[in-house]
Structures are given as structure tokens and as C-alpha cells.
Amino acid sequence: MVRKVGAGLQAAPAFVRPPPRLVDWSIFAIVCFEAVSGLVSFTVGSVAWWPLFWAHRIAGLTLIVLLGFKLARVRHRLTNSGQWVPSTVLSVVTLLSVVGVLATGISWVFGLDVRLSQWTLLSVHVGFGLVLVPLMLWHLTTRFRLPKRRDFDRRRTILQYTVLLVGGAVAYRGQEFANRFLNGPGADRRFTGSQPRDGAGNESFPITAWVADDPAPVELSDWTLTVRGAVESPLELEYRDLSADTERQALLDCTSGWYTVQQWRGLRVGDVLDAAGVDEEGQFVRFVSVTGYRWSLPIDEARDALLATHVGGERLSHGHGAPLRLVAPGRRGFQWVKWVERVDVRRRGDPAQWVVTLVSGFD
Structure with a gap:
């Protein structure tokens, strides 16, 4: 799976793919934003706060694409056990946490309401998120590389991230439309993601x-x-x-x-x-x-x-x-x-x- 995702995104035109260091720091920034916005969203419930919930979901979908770019670059380290070092294990655990966050979040948005013991998928999603932040910080210390000036082509960088965010917004609205069109279990969620009782x-x-x-x-x-x-x-x-x-x-x-x-x-x-x-x-x-x-x-x-x-x-x-x-x-x-x-x-x-x-x- 990692090999297929990586190969597909590696074949994307160069102007579409942000520089590697920029991808790494963008992933870190989005994870931090998701953690903060997720925690804040737990304290607000009035409709006036709907932009926060939208931003949280759009950023999460954008993270999927950035993660794909990341996997395209490092897939050979993950698929070749001979190249594994101690930090590779941390990378794999961090990757599994990211996948857990994304999978449970998307499943919940589509209305899947399964329980793990007394925990809803939303609670499991939060749990993965709380674990992911310290894992990301730890992972960052093993491969710390600040972006360099050449990583920023102002016009291209703005265009790349505009496309990523707009794509995330379109995907989110598409999911909302699919829920309503199919009248699935996620169709009557509140803007907070909560399902009716x-x-x-x-x-x-x-x-x-x-x-x-x-x-x-x-x-x-x-x-x-x-x-x-x-x-x-x-x-x-x-x-x-x-x-x-x-x-x-x-x-x-x-x-x-x-x-x-x-x-x-x-x-x-x-x-x-x-x-x-x-x-x-x-x-x-x-x-x-x-x-x-x-x-x-x-x-x-x-x-x-x-x-x-x-x-x-x-x-x-x-x-x-x-x-x-x-x-x-x-x-x-x-x-x-x-x-x-x-x-x-x-x-x-x-x-x-x-x-x-x-x-x-x-x-």
C-alpha cells in the first residue's frame, strides 16, 4: 500500500509537489493546528463557531495529501527492512497514529457509529490525536531540518498550498453532499460532528x-x-x-x-x-x-x-x-x-x- 501511494504521488508533476522540508514542516504545523482546534472545538457549541470545525476538517483532508507526498519520498526506507534504524520504528508508530486519526475521523463523519468498549469512534479519534502530538515532536528531533530559502518560491508555494486547501474544502463539501444525497447515517450530524439521539x-x-x-x-x-x-x-x-x-x-x-x-x-x-x-x-x-x-x-x-x-x-x-x-x-x-x-x-x-x-x- 505504501509503495503504491508513494509511486503514484512521486509521479506527480514537480510543480505540484512542495519541497521535502516544506512538506515535513507543513505536516507538523497541521498536526499542531488540528490538536489545538480539536481541543477548542470541545469547549464551544454555538453555531457561530462553525468556521473552526470546517477548518479542522479541511486541514485534516489536506494532511492526507501532504502525507502522501511524504510517503512518496521515504517509501524505500519503510519497505526495505535492511535500511531500518531505531528511528524508523518511531516513524512507523507515528505513521500508524496519523492513519488512526484520519481513518477514525473520516469514518465518524460518514456516520459510522461503532464502539470500542465504551468509546465511540470520535473518542478514539481524539485519543489518537493526543498520542500523535508528542510522537510528532519526538519524530521531529530525530530528523530536524529547518526549511531553507530555496524551499520557498513565493508564487509557486502560494499556488501549491492554495490548491491543497481548496482541494480539501472541495473534498469536504463533496462528502457533505454525498451524506445528504445518500441519506446515510452521517446526513443529520450537527456542524460539531455529533449525531442525534x-x-x-x-x-x-x-x-x-x-x-x-x-x-x-x-x-x-x-x-x-x-x-x-x-x-x-x-x-x-x-x-x-x-x-x-x-x-x-x-x-x-x-x-x-x-x-x-x-x-x-x-x-x-x-x-x-x-x-x-x-x-x-x-x-x-x-x-x-x-x-x-x-x-x-x-x-x-x-x-x-x-x-x-x-x-x-x-x-x-x-x-x-x-x-x-x-x-x-x-x-x-x-x-x-x-x-x-x-x-x-x-x-x-x-x-x-x-x-x-x-x-x-x-x-
Whole structure:
């Protein structure tokens, strides 16, 4: 396979193929961009961010062509075991990781929804990507060669990379058209890549937990909602005190690759904040779970969020965050904090929440 791909691209006209060093650094740059854009895409869910998702996919398809140019140049090292050196093994492992990233990403976009244990293909795609970045850095140290001036023919370089990126965009749009034309399983994906989960209520969408968050069911008799921080009158509310009379339809888009539109009912966060009386310096609202997990929203966004007690006309199940779950439209699912027991009004953000999300739930 490597020999065939390499021979085909090696036969491409010279003006189409960027210089070798430029190809190597372009691959590295795209892998870094894909890692950063992929991680950022996990934190945003509003339609305004669609260009980021498009750029991520177009860059991934462009990477396929650049990888082909790379294989065309080094195929003799991979197919001739007599030329293998220790760094060749690293190169092969890195290549397998790249292939894994591309194969799982493309398969997911076309709607293939197979699972490896509890992992969706999208989760496996992310896993390959996280492994690939350090492998690329390691690989780079074994064959570090900076581009030289002669590698850059300004007009030709601009033309080459314009063709590559436009080709990636055309291929992506072609895939989108094919999905819709064939009405395949990928036809109803969101712009985030997530696939729909239909129905209403607790049983209609999956139960997911972030890292180690897996608490025992919350005993309502022992539970209270605490509102504190930059407020005039801290509150302690028992479950029976909650006036869950606000309903809102909101879309939950989970980073594990699915989305659902549900009717949620609960308390408007703005009403809770008004009852406590927010200090003039209060700028952020932090929602804290019984597991220690937490996430913060700017106060204006938080006011319009919901602390849900019900979904689809049913009281929230434990797996979906009972007794209270944050509903934050436009945010990804991991930011919809489950099992909320505390609301903190803060004068500044909480950057440590990124660390806490990785250690919450561990005793």
C-alpha cells in the first residue's frame, strides 16, 4: 500500500509537489493546528463557531495529501527492512497514529457509529490525536531540518498550498453532499460532528460521566443548594424549597459525539441570583458538583442558564444529574455540570477548573 501511494504521488508533476522540508514542516504545523482546534472545538457549541470545525476538517483532508507526498519520498526506507534504524520504528508508530486519526475521523463523519468498549469512534479519534502530538515532536528531533530559502518560491508555494486547501474544502463539501444525497447515517450530524439521539426524557439520550465522576445517588434529605460568594444574602435551599417553574427547550451536545434536543424544567439561575442579591463586583458564576467538578460562566450568560430538576416531563434520573443539573445553551455537554450542590458568585474567573475537571471524583 505504501509503495503504491508513494509511486503514484512521486509521479506527480514537480510543480505540484512542495519541497521535502516544506512538506515535513507543513505536516507538523497541521498536526499542531488540528490538536489545538480539536481541543477548542470541545469547549464551544454555538453555531457561530462553525468556521473552526470546517477548518479542522479541511486541514485534516489536506494532511492526507501532504502525507502522501511524504510517503512518496521515504517509501524505500519503510519497505526495505535492511535500511531500518531505531528511528524508523518511531516513524512507523507515528505513521500508524496519523492513519488512526484520519481513518477514525473520516469514518465518524460518514456516520459510522461503532464502539470500542465504551468509546465511540470520535473518542478514539481524539485519543489518537493526543498520542500523535508528542510522537510528532519526538519524530521531529530525530530528523530536524529547518526549511531553507530555496524551499520557498513565493508564487509557486502560494499556488501549491492554495490548491491543497481548496482541494480539501472541495473534498469536504463533496462528502457533505454525498451524506445528504445518500441519506446515510452521517446526513443529520450537527456542524460539531455529533449525531442525534431522539426521544424525550431520561431514557432517550446516553448517560455519560466526566473522567472519574461517579457518585452514589444523592439523598434529597441530606442535600442542599448553597448560594454564596459575592452576594448580599447567602442562601441554603432544600429540594422542597426549589420552585422549578421555568421551562426551556435546549440542545445538549456531548463531546462523545451525540446531541439531543430536550424540554428542561427547573430554576432560572438569574432568579436564584436575584434572591441572593449579587454584589456589584460579581462577574462570574461557578457551579460546583457533589464530586468537586465545577465550571464557571460569565454572569450575564449564567443568568439565562437553568438549574434543571426535570427533562422531558420527567424528574431527572441520577445518571443525568439529579437533583440539579446545569443547562447552559451553546455550551458543550461537559460544561453542563451534574449533581450541582453549590453556586458561587465570583469577582474573577476560575482557571483552575480545567485541572479540577481531571481530578474530580477521585477520593
